Amino acid sequence: MNLIDQLNGILADLQGVWAESALMLGAIAVLVLGLARSGRAIKALFLIVLIFACYLNLTNGLRGDILSGSLFLSVHTSTFGILFLITASFLLLFKRGDKHSTEFYFFILSMLTGSLLMMKANSLLIIYLSIELVSFSSYILTNFSFKKKGFEASIKYLLFGAICSAIMLFGLGIIYGSTSTFLVSEWNSETFSALLPQVGFILLLVGIFFKISIAPAHLWVPATYQEAPADATAFMSIVPKLAALVLLKRIFEGQIFTSNHWIYSLVLGLGILTIVAGTLGAFRQSNARRMISFGAIAHSGFLLPLTLIQSTTASESLWYYSVVYAIMNMVTFYLLDVHERNGIVEIDDYKQTSRSVWIGAIFSLILVSLVGLPPLAGFTAKLFLFTTLWEGYSLLENSQMLWYLIVAVIATVGSLFFYLRIPRAIFLSQSTDNQSINLNLSTKILATLFCIVLLLLFFAPQLVMEAQQLLNNVHE
Amino acid sequence: MIITVQIFLLMMVLAGVGIILFTRNIVHAAYALCLTLLGIAGVYVLVMSELLAVVQIMLYAGGVVILLAFGVMMTNRLRGEKVLSGSNNKWIGRIISVGVFAGLCYLISISPFQTTSVEKNEDQIAQIGVSFLTDHIVAFELIAFVLLVALVGAAYLAKNAADE
Amino acid sequence: MSEQMLTYYLYLAAFLFASGTYIVLTRRSAIFVLIGVELMLNGANVVLASFSQFDPAMNGQIFAIFAVVLTVCEVSIALAILLNIYRKSRVSNLDELNQIGNT
Numbered sequence: 163m164n165l166i167d168q169l170n171g172i173l174a175d176l177q178g179v180w181a182e183s184a185l186m187l188g189a190i191a192v193l194v195l196g197l198a199r200s201g202r203a204i205k206a207l208f209l210i211v212l213i214f215a216c217y218l219n220l221t222n223g224l225r226g227d228i229l230s231g232s233l234f235l236s237v238h239t240s241t242f243g244i245l246f247l248i249t250a251s252f253l254l255l256f257k258r259g260d261k262h263s264t265e266f267y268f269f270i271l272s273m274l275t276g277s278l279l280m281m282k283a284n285s286l287l288i289i290y291l292s293i294e295l296v297s298f299s300s301y302i303l304t305n306f307s308f309k310k311k312g313f314e315a316s317i318k319y320l321l322f323g324a325i326c327s328a329i330m331l332f333g334l335g336i337i338y339g340s341t342s343t344f345l346v347s348e349w350n351s352e353t354f355s356a357l358l359p360q361v362g363f364i365l366l367l368v369g370i371f372f373k374i375s376i377a378p379a380h381l382w383v384p385a386t387y388q389e390a391p392a393d394a395t396a397f398m399s400i401v402p403k404l405a406a407l408v409l410l411k412r413i414f415e416g417q418i419f420t421s422n423h424w425i426y427s428l429v430l431g432l433g434i435l436t437i438v439a440g441t442l443g444a445f446r447q448s449n450a451r452r453m454i455s456f457g458a459i460a461h462s463g464f465l466l467p468l469t470l471i472q473s474t475t476a477s478e479s480l481w482y483y484s485v486v487y488a489i490m491n492m493v494t495f496y497l498l499d500v501h502e503r504n505g506i507v508e509i510d511d512y513k514q515t516s517r518s519v520w521i522g523a524i525f526s527l528i529l530v531s532l533v534g535l536p537p538l539a540g541f542t543a544k545l546f547l548f549t550t551l552w553e554g555y556s557l558l559e560n561s562q563m564l565w566y567l568i569v570a571v572i573a574t575v576g577s578l579f580f581y582l583r584i585p586r587a588i589f590l591s592q593s594t595d596n597q598s599i600n601l602n603l604s605t606k607i608l609a610t611l612f613c614i615v616l617l618l619l620f621f622a623p624q625l626v627m628e629a630q631q632l633l634n635n636v637h638e
Numbered sequence: 639m640i641i642t643v644q645i646f647l648l649m650m651v652l653a654g655v656g657i658i659l660f661t662r663n664i665v666h667a668a669y670a671l672c673l674t675l676l677g678i679a680g681v682y683v684l685v686m687s688e689l690l691a692v693v694q695i696m697l698y699a700g701g702v703v704i705l706l707a708f709g710v711m712m713t714n715r716l717r718g719e720k721v722l723s724g725s726n727n728k729w730i731g732r733i734i735s736v737g738v739f740a741g742l743c744y745l746i747s748i749s750p751f752q753t754t755s756v757e758k759n760e761d762q763i764a765q766i767g768v769s770f771l772t773d774h775i776v777a778f779e780l781i782a783f784v785l786l787v788a789l790v791g792a793a794y795l796a797k798n799a800a801d802e
Numbered sequence: 803m804s805e806q807m808l809t810y811y812l813y814l815a816a817f818l819f820a821s822g823t824y825i826v827l828t829r830r831s832a833i834f835v836l837i838g839v840e841l842m843l844n845g846a847n848v849v850l851a852s853f854s855q856f857d858p859a860m861n862g863q864i865f866a867i868f869a870v871v872l873t874v875c876e877v878s879i880a881l882a883i884l885l886n887i888y889r890k891s892r893v894s895n896l897d898e899l900n901q902i903g904n905t
Contacts, residue, residue, distance in 0.1 A: 165768070165772070168772045168773075169772070172772065172775055179776065186779075186783050189783075190786070193790065229775060229776050230772070230773045232773075232774070232775070232776040232777065233776060265790065265794050268790065269787070269791070272783065272787045275783065279776070279780060285776075285777070286865075287774065287777045287861075287864075287865050287868060288776055288777055288780070290865075290868075290869070290872075291777055291780045291781060291784065291868060291872070292780065294784060294872050294875075294876075295780065295783065295784045295787065298784065298787055298788055298791065298875060298876070298879060299787060299791075301791075301879055301883070302787075302791035302794070302795065302879065305795055305883060305886070308798055308886075310887070310890045310891055313883055313886045313887045313890065314887065316883050317832060317880065317883045317884060317887060320876070320879065320880050320883060321832065321835050321836070321839070321880070324836070324839045324876055324880070325826055325839060325842070327872075327876075328822070328839050328842035328843045328846060329842070331843060331846035331847075331850075331869055332815075332819055332842065332845060332846040332849065334846070334850075334865070335815075335846050335847075335849030335850045335853070335862070335865075336849060338849075338850060338853055338861070338862055338865070339751065339812075339849060339852075339853040339862075340749065340751070342752065342853070342856070342857060344861055344865070356749060357745060357748070357749070358745050358746075358748075358749040361745060648814070651814065651818070655817070655818065655821045655841065658821070658825060658837060658838075658841070659821055659824065659825070664831055664833050664834055664837075667834060667837050668833075668837065671837050671840060671841075674818075674841070674844070675840075675844065678818075678844050678847075678848060681811065681814070681848060681851075682848075682851050685811060685851050685852045685854070685855050686854075686855045687851040687854055687855070687860075687862075687863040687866070689863065689867065690847075690851055690863050690866050690867055690870075693867050693870050693871075694847075694870060697870050697871065697874050698840075698844075698870055698873070698874075701874050702840060702873065702874055702877050705874075705877050705878060705881055706833060706836065706837065706877070706881075708881070709833050709881040709884060709885075710833055712885060712888075725828040725829055725830065726828060726830060727827060727828055728828055730827065731823075731824045731827035731828035732824065734823060734824075734827060735820045735821065735823040735824035735827070736820070738816075738819065738820045738823050739816055739817060739819075739820035742812075742816035742819065742820070743813055743816055746809055746812045746813060746816065747809065750805075751805055751808055751809075751853075752856065753804065753805045753808055753856060754856060755855075755856065756855075756856060756857070756858045757858075762860070765860065766860060766863070766864060766867075769859065769860075769864065770864070773859070774864060777868060781868055781871055781872070784871075784872065784875060785871070785875060787875075788875035788876075788878055788879055789878075791879055791882070792878045792879050792881070792882040793882075795879075795882040795883060795885075795886055796882045796885055796886075798886075
């Protein structure tokens with residue numbers, strides 16, 4: 163193939179990366195605008211960039227391998243892309259002073275770019291680069307409180323991440339050596355028949371699991387989520403995690419392992435370990451944000467099997483769970499941020515807030531949704547998960563799926579006891595020194611709206627599935 | 639002839655890694671790392687990756703080691719004391735690393751590798767340059783952006799440390 | 803290049819990786835841990851480069867070049883954060899950084 167043909171091929175495929183290009187250029191524009199303006203102008207530009215990227219993502223009709231196999235576009239990459247862009251736009255709801263705002267939105271946009279590319283990656287090179295881009299932005303955002311504890315959390319995060327990426331790079335080298343290809347789409351059931359490439363694959367999983375926060379690569383989560391600014395944490399806990407899950411789903415879609423392969427069992431075992439570690443860890447916490455972060459670890463464990471089972475139910479459950487998880491986590495961190503601004507950080511501090519009944523009730527409902535109780539969307543998400551696991555057990559005859567199901571059910575019941583510590587502190591305390599916390603009307607309206615959405619998705623779960631169909635077909 | 643070069647490079651790498659493993663002084667470790675990296679650059683030439691060898695010398699041996707040395711001087715040296723680093727979990731570390739080494743060696747020794755030699759390309763750098771802008775265009779643009787992110791991030795963090 | 807020679811280079815890579823693991827696990831200074839990470843990454847790059855000679859497209863070498871560039875970025879961010887830590891608290895060892903719990 164001569165050079166002209168190659169360049170024409172690239173030009174034809176560029177449509178598939180317009181959204182990412184727009185985000186990169188938008189990030190640079192934010193940086194340039196930050197020299198002259200701050201505050202509102204930056205936020206407006208951020209929103210414009212997101213809307214424009216959303217438009218480009220929706221109108222893109224390309225599917226399959228593009229750009230000489232670097233990227234792979236599918237239904238999931240386009241719909242999850244929209245989900246990520248909408249999630250990013252919710253960051254504008256958080257209260258953020260003018261200081262550091264330019265750089266904050268710059269790094270959010272770069273993390274978003276990295277997540278979109280990570281999800282679409284087909285070449286191991288792109289997987290490695292995009293995971294690093296997401297990691298670098300997260301390391302820097304963890305500092306943005308500019309306090310000693312923030313620096314401490316971020317250096318620990320960075321060293322942990324650097325070690326994981328070094329391990330992953332070694333694995334990529336081994337896979338390259340034994341398969342002489344970098345393309346995920348060229349893998350098949352024969353690729354990983356020998357022991358050496360299998361070890362390489364495990365090392366590759368270390369890097370991906372670091373982003374999803376699967377045990378034992380979850381150790382960075384509590385400190386980072388506790389010390390990063392609340393809006394950055396909300397973003398970090400949703401977008402990179404879901405992007406890495408979509409990537410993992412794409413890797414396992416190639417049927418490279420049968421369901422009784424030892425790697426398959428190992429991944430399932432680590433998922434169970436993650437649920438246990440997240441749930442048990444949350445019990446011991448006294449800080450509200452740390453408790454929620456352990457809850458987020460447990461949620462990674464719940465989401466993991468949905469990427470391993472290849473069925474329509476599993477895909478739909480993953481999409482539904484992801485949407486609901488994004489909404490729940492966004493509003494949880496929003497409410498935590500509102501309370502932290504009033505000096506309420508520890509769980510016990512919530513005893514002082516018993517006067518603001520309305521916001522307390524909304525917060526309790528959101529936490530009930532995180533547990534997975536009706537009548538909220540968190541319940542439906544868990545129900546879909548349990549159905550998928552049961553289906554996996556009966557179809558694949560894999561008894562580990564049954565164990566996964568049992569552990570997931572027990573952990574769901576167990577999570578009731580730690581999530582509901584906050585509502586208990588709000589409503590059942592006899593505290594007398596009630597300080598009235600300072601909440602404006604817009605906070606109440608916003609939280610209520612989110613709550614109504616969660617209720618709506620419980621009563622009409624098909625809306626989420628229809629939205630997926632709709633988003634996927636807009637370009638036609 | 640080539641065996642002499644191989645042994646020389648091996649000694650270089652082993653000496654460097656040996657010093658890093660046994661010294662407690664961070665400055666010594668940084669310079670030993672420089673020695674190791676130069677030795678590895680030689681290894682890259684032997685496996686016919688000339689461009690990588692040049693990048694290794696310029697970016698790694700030149701850049702990273704100087705960064706590390708600056709890091710040591712600007713941080714620990716502020717207090718004017720010797721820059722020593724203690725160790726902990728020595729035995730766990732030894733067991734795990736020896737286990738990793740033995741495991742990897744075992745895997746390498748049992749695995750067959752395809753070693754069909756390809757014709758050596760005379761114009762390697764030109765070919766890599768073309769493939770940066772054709773096959774690896776996404777990666778190339780992406781790493782340009784990663785460099786920008788790292789630059790802005792490092793500068794911004796350092797600036798705010800100076801402010802507060 | 804024979805297969806025998808290739809395995810020697812891979813043993814060297816495994817040695818670098820294992821030494822890096824030891825440094826990372828035992829040393830208390832953050833800069834020392836970074837040096838260990840460099841060793842691990844170099845082990846990985848040796849693997850990539852030594853397989854690259856059998857690939858007409860030289861993908862392994864290209865990958866290794868990208869990896870080197872990323873490492874430089876990583877080190878520069880790490881040192882910026884370390885600088886902030888020293889300015890705030892004059893602490894040099896990782897286990898003295900214990901303001902936030904680990905579990």
